[in-house]
Each structure stands twice: as C-alpha cells, then as structure tokens.
Amino acid sequence: MSKSHFVRALRSRGPATLIDLPKKIRTTHFLPPIENLALLEVVKDVNKQQFIRLSYQRFKLKPPDVMPPNMDFIFGEDQELKSFYSRAIDFVLKGTCDMASLAMIVEKYHDLLLSTCSVGQQHYELVSVVERMAIELFEKDRDFFLSDNKLNEALLLSCNLFQVSPPHCKYFRTKMIEEIVANCGTITRRQLALVVFSMILNREKLKKSTAKWLNHQCLKNFDGMSIEEVCLMCVAFHKTQTDTIDADLYDKITTQTIHNITKLQSHILLSSLVKGLNHGFHTPRFSLFIALLSFMESRPQTCFGFFHLQDFSVNKMCYLPSLLDRNLKNINENYGDFRNKDVERTFKAVAQYDHGAPNYELCREITKKIENDDQIISYERTFSRLIRSLCILDIHSEKLFNKYLSMVWWNFIDMRSSESAMDGGALNIMMARDYLMIDKYPLYQNRLKNLDSIFHAMQRHIRLRPRPVEFFRGQWAASAEEHRHVATIASISEAARECFKEYEIWFGHVVSFSQKIEVVLCKNSHHKNILNSDERKPGSLEGSIIVEVNALSQFSTRDCKMFSGSAKLRHRLLKKLGLKIISIPFWETNHSSHEEAVQYMQSKRDELFKQKNPSK
Numbered sequence: 001m002s003k004s005h006f007v008r009a010l011r012s013r014g015p016a017t018l019i020d021l022p023k024k025i026r027t028t029h030f031l032p033p034i035e036n037l038a039l040l041e042v043v044k045d046v047n048k049q050q051f052i053r054l055s056y057q058r059f060k061l062k063p064p065d066v067m068p069p070n071m072d073f074i075f076g077e078d079q080e081l082k083s084f085y086s087r088a089i090d091f092v093l094k095g096t097c098d099m100a101s102l103a104m105i106v107e108k109y110h111d112l113l114l115s116t117c118s119v120g121q122q123h124y125e126l127v128s129v130v131e132r133m134a135i136e137l138f139e140k141d142r143d144f145f146l147s148d149n150k151l152n153e154a155l156l157l158s159c160n161l162f163q164v165s166p167p168h169c170k171y172f173r174t175k176m177i178e179e180i181v182a183n184c185g186t187i188t189r190r191q192l193a194l195v196v197f198s199m200i201l202n203r204e205k206l207k208k209s210t211a212k213w214l215n216h217q218c219l220k221n222f223d224g225m226s227i228e229e230v231c232l233m234c235v236a237f238h239k240t241q242t243d244t245i246d247a248d249l250y251d252k253i254t255t256q257t258i259h260n261i262t263k264l265q266s267h268i269l270l271s272s273l274v275k276g277l278n279h280g281f282h283t284p285r286f287s288l289f290i291a292l293l294s295f296m297e298s299r300p301q302t303c304f305g306f307f308h309l310q311d312f313s314v315n316k317m318c319y320l321p322s323l324l325d326r327n328l329k330n331i332n333e334n335y336g337d338f339r340n341k342d343v344e345r346t347f348k349a350v351a352q353y354d355h356g357a358p359n360y361e362l363c364r365e366i367t368k369k370i371e372n373d374d375q376i377i378s379y380e381r382t383f384s385r386l387i388r389s390l391c392i393l394d395i396h397s398e399k400l401f402n403k404y405l406s407m408v409w410w411n412f413i414d415m416r417s418s419e420s421a422m423d424g425g426a427l428n429i430m431m432a433r434d435y436l437m438i439d440k441y442p443l444y445q446n447r448l449k450n451l452d453s454i455f456h457a458m459q460r461h462i463r464l465r466p467r468p469v470e471f472f473r474g475q476w477a478a479s480a481e482e483h484r485h486v487a488t489i490a491s492i493s494e495a496a497r498e499c500f501k502e503y504e505i506w507f508g509h510v511v512s513f514s515q516k517i518e519v520v521l522c523k524n525s526h527h528k529n530i531l532n533s534d535e536r537k538p539g540s541l542e543g544s545i546i547v548e549v550n551a552l553s554q555f556s557t558r559d560c561k562m563f564s565g566s567a568k569l570r571h572r573l574l575k576k577l578g579l580k581i582i583s584i585p586f587w588e589t590n591h592s593s594h595e596e597a598v599q600y601m602q603s604k605r606d607e608l609f610k611q612k613n614p615s616k
Helices: 003-013 034-046 048-053 071-075 079-093 099-108 110-115 122-140 148-164 170-183 189-202 208-220 227-239 247-263 267-280 286-298 303-315 321-333 340-352 360-371 374-378 380-393 398-406 418-424 426-439 449-459 468-472 480-499 525-532 565-577 594-612
Strands: 504-508 518-522 545-550 580-585
Touching (some): 034 189, 034 227, 034 267, 148 170, 148 189, 170 189, 170 208, 189 208, 189 227, 208 247, 227 247, 227 267, 247 286, 267 286, 267 303, 303 340, 321 340, 321 360, 340 360, 340 374, 340 380, 340 565, 360 380, 374 380, 380 398, 380 426, 380 565, 398 426, 426 449, 426 565, 468 504, 480 504, 480 518, 480 545, 480 594, 504 525, 518 525, 565 580
Antiparallel strands (some): 504 518, 518 545
C-alpha cells in the first residue's frame, strides 16, 4: 500500500488501530511486544492513582505561526492530526513545557501519535525532540527531578514514550536510571515498578553496582507486592541478565510464587514469570517446578507456557517426564501450529534426559514431519541444534543429514572467539561429525568435508583446543573453576602414570566435541598415532583406556544420578572406538596428597580389570 493510499484510508476510517494497519506497515517500530504491553498494564495498575492525579489542564497548546513543512503531504486533509502535530511540535520546540507537560502530551494524544507512526518521519522527529528536551530538563536540575513528585513525572514519561515509539528514547531511560541508582537510596514500591519497567525496555546487562541496588530495592519493597509485580521483577532479572544475589529475596520470590501462582490470570504474564525465574535463579527449589506444572495443568494455558517451563527444567536440571510427554504429544498432533524453536527445544530436552527411549517411535514420527518442513532447515542455528539432538537420540534421518552435509557451515560460524563459536554451533557441528564418522561408519566416509573445515579451525583455537603445554601452564584457564580443573587433571594424570606403567599416556581430545582435555592410556604407540590424526574408526583404539573427570555439566539432574544426553553419546562413541572408560565424578577428586590420589587410581584399576575378568 502506497503512502497516499494509506492516508486516504486514514481519512475514510478515522484514526487507525493496530489491527487495521496493513501487514507491511505493522513493524516493531510502533508495535511493541505483547509481553511488554502486558507488563505495562501491571505498572499502570500499581501506579493507578499517580496516573489519575496528573491533570491534563496543567498545560495549554497554542497553534504556531507557521505550519511545519510536509504537513499537507503527510496528513492530507486530516485536520485533527495536522492540528495536533502543529501545536505539539511548536510547544515542544519553544521549550515552554516541563517534564509533566511532556508526559501529558504523549499520554493524551497517544492514539493520534500511534496511528501515524508509519507515515513519514514527522512522528519520529517529534519523539526525538521530546526525548532531547526531556534529557535537557533532567540534566538541567537533577536534584529537582530526583525529588519524589518530579521523579514520578520522569518515570511516567518513560512509560508513555514507550507506548508511542518502543525502540526510541533509550538514551533518556539510561540517563534516568543511572541518576536514580546513584542518588536515590530509597524509592517507593510504585516508583520501583516504573524503574524496573524502564530496565526491561532497555534490555541491557546491568553493572554490578546497579544489580546490587536493584536486589536491595526489590527486597526492601517486597512486602505488599502482588504476584504480577513479582512477575515484573523476575522479567527484569531476565532481560538485564542479572541474578538474584540476595538469599532472602530468593526465598521470598520462591515462597510468593508457590503460594500465589493461582492468582495470576494472564497466561502471558505466566510465561514471562517462568522465563524470569529461568534466567534469574541458579538453583530453584523442586517444589517450585511442581507448583508451576500443577497450576498450568489445572487450567487452560497456551502451549508456549509449557515450552518455557520445559526450558526452565532443562537449564535448572530438573527432570519432569510428564511435561516432556505432553509437549511431544502436542507437537506430533499439531506440528504445523508450533514455532521451529519450540520443536527444536523439545528435542533438546528429550535428548538431555534420555527421554527418547520410551518415546522413540513418537520422536521418529515428528522427525518425518521435520523432513518435509523446509522452513526449519532454513534457520541454520535451529537446524544445527536439531541435528545435535538427533545424534544423541540416535535417530538417523538420511534426508536431514544429507541436507546438513550440503551446507557450508563455515559461512555461519564466527571462530574469532570461543563464546561466539560455541553459540554459533561449532561444538554441535563437531558432535554431528563424530557421530557420522564413528557411529555410522563407513556410510559417510569421505563426505564430511564441510564439517572438517570447522574441525581444523578449532584446532588452532587456544580456548576450544588448547595444546597440552598451554593447558597445564594455565594459558587456557579463564576462571578459578578452570584453574581447579587443570590442577585436577594434573593430579589424576600423575597418579595414572604410576598405576598404569605399561601404558603410554596421551593428552588431547578423543572426540572433537569434548570441551575439556582428556587423559588416554595408550596400549601402544600405534594408538598414539591414531589419536594424533584427524580420523577415528570403530575399534581402532581397542585395549586403550580413557580417564575422564565428570564435571557437573555432564549430568542432567542436580543429584548427579543421570548423565546428560551428550555425555551418554560421548560414552557410546568411546566404547565403539574400543576404549575402556574410567569415570571419576568431580566430588571424588579432592585428594589431600599424591599418595591418596595414587591409592584411589589403583582402586579404579582393580575395579576396571575385575569387570574384564569377573571369574578372578
């Protein structure tokens, strides 16, 4: 639809609503996320009296002497819109209004502003002028605007500007939040809701001092908060990548959620609450999962809430079989109604908990539907993660794997940093490479060229593939936990060297998707040459032994009784190569002396060879 056609449509129907606008014109520039609109209603409900108290009569708009340019081209004969814009622009440009007046301009004429967002730049110019003026007013007399009443006006202006133009006015919100955190030791519960909402709109990781301030204010104002306000707070922790660092606040949020979850009416807020708890809590109580699942099953909910809870359970290592059964069944029955990432994440959860064994046929049926879905294949990251899950579940789809091998993955992955490489799926690609090379040998022999390019790039990356010298010198380690891991591997390898004197020791990565360096006790020098090469074949390392330290990340539940799906795939591939496995859980690595480590390794040796010769 052309601009002139859209203007005629506006004149014939009056101010347009969001639903009326053509699809090509409905963009994120003026159509904010549904979640943010639901959270805004919570903020308005908390500040109901404040919104009512600000009178519309506090300012008057006078028509300008000269009409702004392009008004006739943009609005045609729509006198109402022309009148508003000419008066509002002149009023703002002359600098004759205060913060409250700016807030009321945006609040009173919100519908008129919104209906013209897609036509020309006049709307965005006005919003930009309002933001610049708000910043000037705020910086001109900060102490004045940080007082109780004026602070409310500034916070309300931030919310009102969001309604009119979601992606704009970020600089004003950032400046306002910085000043509030630096100068306001105490704010009210209503003001906290507005500050938290502004943080959600900015979607920026908070500084440590700001995160500490946010935790303190949330704890201080927690009494009297509704479940909706708790939801708002949890979303803020999620959007700002902040953890609940205060133990008392953690307990209060958990208790409030468990006891008052039934009062939450909006399924949008429920999904937001689950996402917030997922990213703001390190180790939530198991009772919290049960309360959320029971409540969601007791009343009609959208499936997306169950998918968010599923992600929550995977990230926090809490196995909920009934939830996975429900999601698998829903996807199989209504595959076309779900987003690609919902299908991929469900397969990820099923693979993580080895839940595919009792549902193998159901997973196979869904895989057949994926084979005919060209859309999911077009999203490289989603497709790569899906293939990873299929490898773990040992579901071999020749069509999907052929498509996977035909893609040039080098174009989609940034290998300049380990974090971006991991996020981009380099390790997922390596898992598919190992699975096809070892588990499906010789079906894909000489067909892994695209995956080999990523493999060779990883060999030159110190974080992803450190050499033994770099590893033991600590050049690889970037945190205290990684330095402890280096010390543990050094201690275990020295003990293994003494207990397995007839073996040659080798350090490296047996399978290419391993993130940590491994200790292999080679039966002969030929096995060392095989390990130093790029290829792996079934049975080629028969008789050698691998010593692995199982970190917490290799388990899928917090009680460490169940290995994760990727750890089980790794064990399957190692056994197919012919290796014997000595697994050492992380809680058994704290040896007080070298002698104790040697004694422990000797017990592992006796246990290994007793399994080999049970008659002895």
